[in-house]
Amino acid sequence: xxxxxxxxxxxxxxxxxxxxxxxxxxxxxxxxxxxxxxxxxxxxxxxxxxxxxxxxxxxxxxxxxxxxxxxxxxxxxxxxxxxxxxxxxxxxxxxxxxxxxxxxxxxxxxxxxxxxxxxxxxxxxxxxxxxxxxxxxxxxxxxxxxxxxxxxxxxxxxxxxxxxxxxxxxxxxxxxxxxxxxxxxxxxxxxxxxxxxxxxxxxxxxxxxxxxxxxxxxxxxxxxxxxxxxxxxxxxxxxxxxxxxxxxxxxxxxxxxxxxxxxxxxxxxxxxxxxxxxxxxxxxxxxxxxxxxxxxxxxxxxxxxxxxxxxxxxxxxxxxxxxxxxxxxxxxxxxxxxxxxxxxxxxxxxxxxxxxxxxxxxxxxxxxxxxxxxxxxxxxxxxxxxxxxxxxxxxxxxxxxxxxxxxxxxxxxxxxxxxxxx
RNA sequence: GGAGGGGUAGCGUAAUUGGUAACGCAGCGGUCUUGAAAACCGCCGCCCUAAAAAGGCUUGCAGGUUCGAGUCCUGUCCCCUCCGCCA
Numbered sequence: 001x002x003x004x005x006x007x008x009x010x011x012x013x014x015x016x017x018x019x020x021x022x023x024x025x026x027x028x029x030x031x032x033x034x035x036x037x038x039x040x041x042x043x044x045x046x047x048x049x050x051x052x053x054x055x056x057x058x059x060x061x062x063x064x065x066x067x068x069x070x071x072x073x074x075x076x077x078x079x080x081x082x083x084x085x086x087x088x089x090x091x092x093x094x095x096x097x098x099x100x101x102x103x104x105x106x107x108x109x110x111x112x113x114x115x116x117x118x119x120x121x122x123x124x125x126x127x128x129x130x131x132x133x134x135x136x137x138x139x140x141x142x143x144x145x146x147x148x149x150x151x152x153x154x155x156x157x158x159x160x161x162x163x164x165x166x167x168x169x170x171x172x173x174x175x176x177x178x179x180x181x182x183x184x185x186x187x188x189x190x191x192x193x194x195x196x197x198x199x200x201x202x203x204x205x206x207x208x209x210x211x212x213x214x215x216x217x218x219x220x221x222x223x224x225x226x227x228x229x230x231x232x233x234x235x236x237x238x239x240x241x242x243x244x245x246x247x248x249x250x251x252x253x254x255x256x257x258x259x260x261x262x263x264x265x266x267x268x269x270x271x272x273x274x275x276x277x278x279x280x281x282x283x284x285x286x287x288x289x290x291x292x293x294x295x296x297x298x299x300x301x302x303x304x305x306x307x308x309x310x311x312x313x314x315x316x317x318x319x320x321x322x323x324x325x326x327x328x329x330x331x332x333x334x335x336x337x338x339x340x341x342x343x344x345x346x347x348x349x350x351x352x353x354x355x356x357x358x359x360x361x362x363x364x365x366x367x368x369x370x371x372x373x374x375x376x377x378x379x380x381x382x383x384x385x386x387x388x389x390x391x392x393x394x395x396x397x398x399x400x401x402x403x404x405x406x407x408x409x410x411x412x413x414x415x416x417x418x419x420x421x422x
Numbered sequence: 423g424g425a426g427g428g429g430u431a432g433c434g435u436a437a438u439u440g441g442u443a444a445c446g447c448a449g450c451g452g453u454c455u456u457g458a459a460a461a462c463c464g465c466c467g468c469c470c471u472a473a474a475a476a477g478g479c480u481u482g483c484a485g486g487u488u489c490g491a492g493u494c495c496u497g498u499c500c501c502c503u504c505c506g507c508c509a
Contacts, residue, residue, distance in 0.1 A: 045478045055441075076488095
């Protein structure tokens with residue numbers, strides 16, 4: 001959620017920034033609502049002040065054995081007026097809240113203009129795109145032939161867009177998780193293993209709800225949601241908390257499964273394991289002071305990039321243009337791994353800065369040592385990395401003519417020294 | 423799931439028949455001291471405000487009764503103990 005004061009002070013600037021995300025909003029109504037809200041609030045508080053004062057007087061009189069009926073009678077009317085204000089305030093508040101919840105986080109000024117992924121700006125490219133002396137196979141064919149991916153049986157168990165990692169495949173998926181967690185831990189992140197189900201409040205906090213209810217799985221009849229990313233539980237670790245300045249930055253890494261309904265993506269990436277209802281991911285989450293968040297973003301991008309470099313996978317890093325960004329982000333870098341079957345780079349990590357947008361929704365603050373004031377923290381997160389897509393990239397990039405696959409050196413210790421699949 | 427007990431500031435505890443949240447510890451600042459400790463004084467929940475004053479809010483959460491609710495009523499969440507079930 002945005003800072004209302006920011007909207008009040010610079011509506012034109014906000015509107016221009018939101019336009020970068022392709023969002024057109026009329027802020028004048030919100031500004032009017034906010035004005036109305038604050039007017040009601042001050043009027044009501046004045047009445048409450050009167051009530052508090054007179055009630056105390058009643059108490060004194062009664063204690064002294066005097067009659068206070070006149071005052072009580074007078075306050076009865078005040079009480080009714082307060083109730084009236086409260087009711088109206090509730091309405092205005094709810095309406096304003098709903099509007100505010102629906103406004104995306106405006107991108108930072110240095111986010112490039114553009115409408116689609118075509119307009120993203122490549123900032124870095126690493127590694128050699130492999131060339132093959134034979135016809136390379138897509139990962140779904142390699143995986144089935146090697147017996148490490150079983151789509152058929154996953155369909156029987158759950159349905160489309162699910163995969164069974166079988167045998168050595170399961171081992172390698174787990175090796176990837178362990179490798180990434182160890183990697184991130186060595187770079188200063190504390191490992192956390194959170195719940196995979198979260199309540200409504202948590203999803204509102206990170207921004208998935210109320211607007212994107214169609215994208216997440218809800219566990220009926222309970223008010224639980226399957227987490228669409230570890231960002232939800234890891235960020236909500238500190239919801240409704242006031243952190244100590246000296247504890248910042250706080251850095252977490254965690255492995256979880258992630259669940260996405262992908263309601264709008266029917267027909268895209270239907271083959272293979274690129275787009276699944278359930279996938280594994282190792283996530284990075286960070287809480288920083290506002291002045292530190294920009295540097296933290298760059299560092300987090302490097303942390304994720306290093307995972308790919310350790311694995312030897314060719315990738316490029318792009319700065320997303322406004323039109324390709326999500327609802328909650330104010331700046332996002334995507335890491336895209338080379339995927340031979342696609343003949344292009346495919347997103348394997350997304351590293352984002354959220355400013356105080358999530359912190360305001362989730363009430364995550366810290367106390368400044370100097371001023372003793374509470375301020376909202378900045379939150380960031382990024383994948384390091386998506387396990388399924390990494391798995392697919394390894395199969396495709398490191399395949400050999402006979403259909404065998406070379407295991408990256410850094411994974412071999414996690415696989416009893418195994419050098420190849422197949 | 424059932425029965426009972428309990429949620430008050432970071433922690434531990436108070437609060438006459440309903441009368442407007444108190445105390446200790448910890449923490450912060452200060453006095454004193456060569457330094458430290460002790461002692462003493464002050465601060466020590468949140469919001470609103472550029473800030474302060476003033477004001478409002480705050481006893482898990484949401485409602486209700488009342489001039490006034492930590493206290494009474496309803497709903498709900500969480501924790502503890504026991505029973506049941508269970509990886």
